[in-house]
Amino acid sequence: MPRTITVAAAQMGPIAHAPTNPGGPASREPALARLLTLLEDAAAQGAQLVVFPELALTTFFPRALLTDAADVAALFEPESDAPGAPSIVDSPHLQPLLARASALGVDVSIGYAERWTDAAAPQTTTDYNTAIYYSARTGAVVAKYRKVHLPGRTTMLPPGSAQQLEKHYFTPGNLGFQAFRIPGVYDDSAGHNTPQPIAGMLICNDRRWAEAWRCLGLQGVELVLCGYNTSDYKPQEPGSVQEQTELALLHHHTSCQAGSYTNACFSVHVAKAGVEAEGAGGGLIGGTVIYDPLGRKVGETATLGDELLVATLDLDMCAQPKQTIFNFANHRRVEHYARIIEQVGVVEPPL
Amino acid sequence: MPRTITVAAAQMGPIAHAPTNPGGPASREPALARLLTLLEDAAAQGAQLVVFPELALTTFFPRALLTDAADVAALFEPESDAPGAPSIVDSPHLQPLLARASALGVDVSIGYAERWTDAAAPQTTTDYNTAIYYSARTGAVVAKYRKVHLPGRTTMLPPGSAQQLEKHYFTPGNLGFQAFRIPGVYDDSAGHNTPQPIAGMLICNDRRWAEAWRCLGLQGVELVLCGYNTSDYKPQEPGSVQEQTELALLHHHTSCQAGSYTNACFSVHVAKAGVEAEGAGGGLIGGTVIYDPLGRKVGETATLGDELLVATLDLDMCAQPKQTIFNFANHRRVEHYARIIEQVGVVEPPL
Secondary structure, eight states: OOOEEEEEEEEBOOOOOOTTSTTOGGGHHHHHHHHHHHHHHHHHTTOSEEEOOTTTTSOOGGGSOOOOHHHHHTTSEEEEOSTTOOOGGGOTTTHHHHHHHHHHTOEEEEEEEEEEEOTTSTTOEEEEEEEEEEETTTTEEEEEEEOSOOOSOSSOOSTTSOOOOHHHHOOOOSSOOOOEEOTTSSOOSTTOOOOOOEEEEEEGGGGGOHHHHHHHHTTTOSEEEEEEOOBSOOTTSSSOHHHHHHHHHHHHHHHHHHHHHHHTOEEEEEEBOEESSSSTTOEEOOOOEEEOTTSOEEEEOOSSSSEEEEEEEEGGGGHHHHHTTTOHHHHOOGGGOHHHHHOSSOOOOOO | OOOEEEEEEEEBOOOOOOTTSTTOGGGHHHHHHHHHHHHHHHHHTTOSEEEOOTTTTSOOGGGSOOOOHHHHHTTSEEEEOSTTOOOGGGOTTTHHHHHHHHHHTOEEEEEEEEEEEOTTSTTOEEEEEEEEEEETTTTEEEEEEEOSOOOSOSSOOSTTSOOOOHHHHOOOOSSOOOOEEOTTSSOOSTTOOOOOOEEEEEEGGGGGOHHHHHHHHTTTOSEEEEEEOOBSOOTTSSSOHHHHHHHHHHHHHHHHHHHHHHHTOEEEEEEBOEESSSSTTOEEOOOOEEEOTTSOEEEEOOSSSSEEEEEEEEGGGGHHHHHTTTOHHHHOOGGGOTHHHHOSSOOOOOO
């Protein structure tokens, strides 16, 4: 049986940033309506999976420092493993989307801000930048990923700078890089033994980190799903708006292309794009793109608005490079890689 | 003091492959003469360092299986740490080049086939695909690198295929990825404290492996030097000659660009190019290129022959990305990278 999967990369245009209450409740309903429209359009085009951006339910709020706890809480989805606690699929901000996905038989990968309460320590919460893979066929979240590589800082840069406060808002993900099989894409009734797709998730800045890609590659990943919100211009860095935007797109593409090529997998990278807020740091690049296992661009969006990129991917294309140039068992020399684990920062040769 | 260095990437055209004696003694003298011409031209253009390709003294012999031990021995430079054994800088195939480099005050990085005899085990030899960094100022080899990621196979593919037998000819390098300071580039007399450049070497296929780049990046590398011999067409793989050549160049560039960008360093990639032998596997891509720490192309050669690409690189450009987006101490999460060391090959999620 051919191992194809039809994927829709569902780029979103900006989610408006209200200056006094960025991403607050008022902006939730229009965003959900847009997600539903994209889902319907994707299903009509035959998509089996729709990939939405990072923080797809709200504006990219880490560009601002919110000081009102209620404002912050309104941006997060509460989750817990406490007995009887509601699941993420019951969130009023997600439930209508996932219910419709189930009805359409379309899987969904989507990013959001997670406020986690551990049943063992109910007095504290931990906030993550999270993505889930929801299977329409099983009606369940089959994989969760919490962003590991949080960019930016815990504190503000001088006024006039583009701020990036993910390290203030979020805790680095604690789930590692776990690949998973997407259930039920291929008929697994008696007599059929087609392996289900091996997928993995990354979020935004993770795509620049080869360690993240390799951890998935070492699990035979065939399809990497990655949403992002990437700033187009930072006044504190050199270059004009146009120069910086072009450079941001170059960095985006080279990271995605090299990650796909060197791990012999398809990858789907989905932007939230356009101007979410006036002033420094309010603009986001587009460039939603799919790369194939040979590092070739399958397609790319053309706008900074809500836009679908739909492609049918032949996952068996991964096999040839995985068996030859990137046959890890044949070629990797882990005895020389210890520094990657043993050392976090730089240790320069002596002067 | 500005931390610039003027580098010449000295692309070589093909070194003729005599069918009965590939790369044998007859081809050594013309190759050396060409190296000397490139060195003179580079010095005349102000180069402080000339980077030559992988296996720059011979044809890329791993495309053929040589069965005569004397033919093979003729392609290698003998080296040993036995007392009184001659140094590599005394090799008749290199000495004239390095002596002229010293006279010109130009450093040289160059690749060659090394046949190593360990004084502690003089009955056996070990063959490596090696590069050295020779300092004109100190008159010594200040760094040696032995290729870690040997591509290809130990045995032949069916006749008509392009062969890649590096795993037959060479042992994987045992020196790891050691960055080093290039001595004496900046005046280090009293009162000057300009740090000397931090460099590292890779060879050919290593540039496709993010682990190799990261090991250098974790040492603060500012300048990666990498020679290569990369096949343009393999009959056993899909696509026309033109399609495969374009794809080989794409893979070359995305690997070099992503490696430079994600480790915030300059990198210099130097081809042996053109048709070295008739038939499958005899043609090599060009594309000698320099990338900057932001992943931008500084320059690229235009031919498949002997050609210099000279550029003055401002190493202080590395600082901004090393301190922000690729500040490893701030952003890396080594607790999630264990798989990179603990696992050589792929472990797929269960079916």
